[in-house]
Amino acid sequence: MDETLRKDIHNSGVPALCRACEARHRGVCGALNVEQLVLLNKHSVRKKVEPGDELVAEEQDISNYANVISGVVKLTKMLPDGRQQIVGLQFAPDFLGRPFSKASKHSAEAATEVELCAFSKSLIDRMIADSPDLEHKLLEQTLNELDEARDWMLTLGRKTAAEKVASFLHLIAVHIDPEAQDADGPISFDLPLTRADIADYLGLTIETVSRQLTKLRKDGVIQIESNRHVTVPDVLRLEERASL
Amino acid sequence: MDETLRKDIHNSGVPALCRACEARHRGVCGALNVEQLVLLNKHSVRKKVEPGDELVAEEQDISNYANVISGVVKLTKMLPDGRQQIVGLQFAPDFLGRPFSKASKHSAEAATEVELCAFSKSLIDRMIADSPDLEHKLLEQTLNELDEARDWMLTLGRKTAAEKVASFLHLIAVHIDPEAQDADGPISFDLPLTRADIADYLGLTIETVSRQLTKLRKDGVIQIESNRHVTVPDVLRLEERASL
DNA sequence: CGACCGTTTGACGCAACTCAACTTCGGTGG
DNA sequence: CCACCGAAGTTGAGTTGCGTCAAACGGTCG
Numbered sequence: 001m002d003e004t005l006r007k008d009i010h011n012s013g014v015p016a017l018c019r020a021c022e023a024r025h026r027g028v029c030g031a032l033n034v035e036q037l038v039l040l041n042k043h044s045v046r047k048k049v050e051p052g053d054e055l056v057a058e059e060q061d062i063s064n065y066a067n068v069i070s071g072v073v074k075l076t077k078m079l080p081d082g083r084q085q086i087v088g089l090q091f092a093p094d095f096l097g098r099p100f101s102k103a104s105k106h107s108a109e110a111a112t113e114v115e116l117c118a119f120s121k122s123l124i125d126r127m128i129a130d131s132p133d134l135e136h137k138l139l140e141q142t143l144n145e146l147d148e149a150r151d152w153m154l155t156l157g158r159k160t161a162a163e164k165v166a167s168f169l170h171l172i173a174v175h176i177d178p179e180a181q182d183a184d185g186p187i188s189f190d191l192p193l194t195r196a197d198i199a200d201y202l203g204l205t206i207e208t209v210s211r212q213l214t215k216l217r218k219d220g221v222i223q224i225e226s227n228r229h230v231t232v233p234d235v236l237r238l239e240e241r242a243s244l
Numbered sequence: 245m246d247e248t249l250r251k252d253i254h255n256s257g258v259p260a261l262c263r264a265c266e267a268r269h270r271g272v273c274g275a276l277n278v279e280q281l282v283l284l285n286k287h288s289v290r291k292k293v294e295p296g297d298e299l300v301a302e303e304q305d306i307s308n309y310a311n312v313i314s315g316v317v318k319l320t321k322m323l324p325d326g327r328q329q330i331v332g333l334q335f336a337p338d339f340l341g342r343p344f345s346k347a348s349k350h351s352a353e354a355a356t357e358v359e360l361c362a363f364s365k366s367l368i369d370r371m372i373a374d375s376p377d378l379e380h381k382l383l384e385q386t387l388n389e390l391d392e393a394r395d396w397m398l399t400l401g402r403k404t405a406a407e408k409v410a411s412f413l414h415l416i417a418v419h420i421d422p423e424a425q426d427a428d429g430p431i432s433f434d435l436p437l438t439r440a441d442i443a444d445y446l447g448l449t450i451e452t453v454s455r456q457l458t459k460l461r462k463d464g465v466i467q468i469e470s471n472r473h474v475t476v477p478d479v480l481r482l483e484e485r486a487s488l
Numbered sequence: 489c490g491a492c493c494g495t496t497t498g499a500c501g502c503a504a505c506t507c508a509a510c511t512t513c514g515g516t517g518g
Numbered sequence: 519c520c521a522c523c524g525a526a527g528t529t530g531a532g533t534t535g536c537g538t539c540a541a542a543c544g545g546t547c548g
Binding site: 438439440450451454455457458471 | 495497
């Protein structure tokens with residue numbers, strides 16, 4: 001026991017893949033000791049998936065969990081007639097999967113190119129059962145996701161199209177560069193979502209998203225290069241537009 | 245240890261208040277042993293609050309947690325200019341509070357008359373730390389709330405006013421009488437929310453809510469008595485209207 | 489009874505949707 | 519390298535669902 005702890009600190013015994021991993025400390029794996037990490041590593045596999053690839057279908061059985069190593073995953077729900085809503089975005093090092101439930105209530109799809117570290121559900125469920133730290137990490141992530149979901153409900157229910165689009169840009173900007181939260185330097189980033197995805201995230205149509213983006217551009221709040229790359233000269237002006 | 249377990253089964257030693265409590269088995273308290281229950285009971289207090297009473301203000305420090313014993317609590321968020329959105333409803337035996345965070349991100353207000361069992365945050369936080377079962381229960385409730393929040397995001401982002409109102413009625417009907425989920429008998433209940441609250445929950449105006457309710461009434465999908473009491477003759481017809 | 493609050497109903501305006509044409513981007517093959 | 523193609527994004531014109539404003543209704547309480 002003492003032994004493993006010391007090893008943990010010195011990183012010896014930690015699988016090479018984990019040592020170089022984004023999720024190793026920030027994600028749920030941070031709660032695991034060397035022994036568990038080695039075990040998990042044996043039963044995990046790195047995957048790279050392309051934009052549009054479906055990871056989990058709605059109502060489908062879930063046999064795997066995964067950590068997002070890089071890229072963005074969108075969680076979507078659909079009405080019987082095909083109307084769609086993105087109900088969450090997962091960035092690295094988020095944990096993907098729904099513990100204690102057989103079937104997922106939404107589908108998960110790669111929005112960009114995504115790297116995953118996937119492992120079997122049953123192994124994790126067992127590890128959760130005898131590692132309180134792991135469960136604690138999961139609870140923390142889940143509480144954060146709940147806060148984010150509720151923030152977004154305010155956006156969906158009460159903001160105008162213009163405010164929604166500004167809110168989206170702000171959300172991405174902050175996720176790309178967490179330090180830029182309230183800094184006043186310019187931020188620059190690639191949108192991980194197409195206009196159609198943005199519309200599905202905001203509860204709008206493609207056309208409305210496009211119009212609001214051009215409006216923000218004409219007003220000098222953002223610059224747009226090649227449709228995907230966005231520069232925000234002044235984050236505070238963006239926040240105003242988002243009614244934050 | 246053996247002793248306490250046996251006691252637990254026989255209910256002796258369990259505080260009288262807890263023995264008669266809704267949350268005792270279904271809620272988070274179900275994860276506690278007699279010893280913990282006695283300790284918690286010493287530091288907990290039953291409260292009754294009136295509709296409109298604020299339990300936790302947005303951004304305010306949280307010094308207390310609570311279980312909902314009866315009634316409905318609404319969780320709300322506000323934009324700087326006053327626009328409001330209800331981001332969640334808590335029914336008995338839900339747990340109220342946000343662990344691992346000093347300040348709440350939304351305000352909590354009694355929608356109806358509400359009975360609470362309140363206890364100090366610090367005590368619970370300590371109990372969570374050394375009772376994995378308690379943390380497990382919390383994780384389960386949080387995951388369920390997250391699922392509900394995401395379901396509602398679909399409603400807010402993609403449904404029409406008519407579908408939203410039908411969805412709301414369905415949600416209440418199911419919460420009041422969980423067995424009525426897909427049964428075909430008539431259901432009857434009191435709305436726990438005013439028209440203004442319903443509007444804030446659905447991202448609509450009072451007037452639109454009212455108009456859609458009268459439309460449902462005229463179409464025979466619901467009956468309304470005295471503004472608050474609603475009867476649903478056929479739940480399936482309501483589900484159709486809600487696009488479920 | 490009259491004041492008040494919650495709700496309903498009606499008339500009108502506008503923000504966002506729909507439909508449609510056009511432009512730009514990115515990749516592919518001649 | 520340029521020509522071509524399909525996909526993604528933009529822009530415009532017309533429509534509509536929901537919001538706004540305003541008035542009336544009904545129940546409750548002092």
